[in-house]
Amino acid sequence: MTGRVTLVGGGPGRADLLTVAAVRALGAADVVLYDRLAPYEALAEYAPTAELVDVGKTPGHHAIPQHEIEALLVEHALAGRHAVRLKGGDPYVLGRGSEEVLACHRAGVPVDVVPGVTSAISVPGAAGIPLTHRGMSHLFTVVSGHAPLTPSELEHLAGLGGTIVVLMGVNTLPSLTAGLARFGMRAEMPVAIVERGFRADQRTTIGDLADIVFAAGRAGVTSPAVVVIGEVVRLAHDGDASAAELMERAAAFAAVAS
Ligand SMILES: C[S@@+](CC[C@H](N)C(=O)[O-])C[C@H]1O[C@@H](n2cnc3c(N)ncnc32)[C@H](O)[C@@H]1O
Structure with missing residues (x-):
């Protein structure tokens, strides 16, 4: 059974600027792929049972290339998991969120987007x-x-x-x-x-x-x-x-x- 992907805007980095919808999505995640500008310190509290993957995206330094992040999201979803992609700020503001959404559409994976507080x-x-x-x-x-x-x-x-x-x-x-x-x-x-x-x-x-x-x-x-x-x-x-x-x-x- 195919899982799904949720792109979550994590806000500018402070845990209390996560939205209620973001916290709910994190609580339902099997795996969270997170950026360094996202409030990743909050994951222990909000996604205590999820597998956590640091995709280490800082400006000018993509620890995991963008196409591999997209492939990972699709792979997790096709394996039946709920993959949450925790991004800094809002996923659709200079954050390549739309590319990740398109990758899911191409693979036939259900995807939704939780907006975030943009920096x-x-x-x-x-x-x-x-x-x-x-x-x-x-x-x-x-x-x-x-x-x-x-x-x-x-x-x-x-x-x-x-x-x-x-x-x-x-x-x-x-x-x-x-x-x-x-x-x-x-x-x-x-x-x-x-x-x-x-x-x-x-x-x-x-x-x-x-x-x-x-x-x-x-x-x-x-x-x-x-x-x-x-x-x-x-x-x-x-x-x-x-x-x-x-x-x-x-x-x-x-x-x-x-
Ligand atoms: C790849 S863009 C992602 C923007 C993100 N999607 C958003 O809506 O905030 C990353 C840039 O956002 C800005 N940024 C994000 N969080 C920040 C913070 N807490 N303080 C200062 N700049 C920040 C910086 O200019 C950084 O280089």
């Missing part, structure tokens, strides 16, 4: 950065920094306005910032890099388009990190900022913008 939105939020704020930004764009953007993509992004969120963007930050500047983005545009969101050692580095590469180098910024480019970075805070201070910053922006 693209939650990690900036963990640093106090909202992606939208009335009067500052009414749109956001999420891009992959895995490979450098093309000139036409850079031109488009630079002209779009709003907030730009970059995942996997630490290595390509120099070409991104130089490209946005070339296509007219102001040198003073605020930029934040939030490393290891929701972990005890979460850290935010703040600069502007002109100096963020220098600031990142000086701070020794590493992956995983989310880069945020836009006026909303002015609202970044570590939880200690007073309401009065934040309102002052928003008002200062409104005064400049008007």
